[in-house]
Amino acid sequence: MSAHSIRRPGSLIVPSLLAVAMVLSGGCSSKAAKARTVTAQTGSNCYAKALPTVGEGGLAFGANLQTARQKSMNNCIRYAGRSGGTPGTCKVVLAECKN
Template sequence: MTVETARQYSSWVIPSLLAISLALTPGCSGKASTARYATSSAGSACYAKALPTAGEGGLAWGTTLSMARKKSLDNCIRYAGRSGGTPNTCQVVLAECRH
């Protein structure tokens, strides 16, 4: 192989290796697309929403309907107080369990 032939090969070998490595990279990065945060589907089947007459309400998930109702009521009291609403008027307006 002459020096000129070696230069011809090196002119396309390096870009080819770079293209191959870039082509393989997206396959590896696809694994990181899994959920990073626990969602409601991680085990909580019931949810409830509580609202005050003024201010922000609260939505919560729980493993049982009573747990979801209690958590949403606690959230409603907390958020209504922070938003200048009426925490003592919080009521659960929706409570269901998924099947």
């Protein structure tokens, strides 16, 4: 006796409808895709990075080194406090200006 699998015609309807719905709804998003990266604002030629001994640090851009350093320190204090780190130990470890 041989075993044959018998497919019912109705068993393909649901997967077919799901596939069609997925294909049609794929292009319906009204929002454009945006990359979530840190980018400098126009005129922000300098950047600085501050890190605590424990926790997350902060990166910031500014028109000059002093502004970038201050912003990165503020970000470091904020992020270190949120991540369970030590905000009082934040130090600027990198500060540079592009051309």
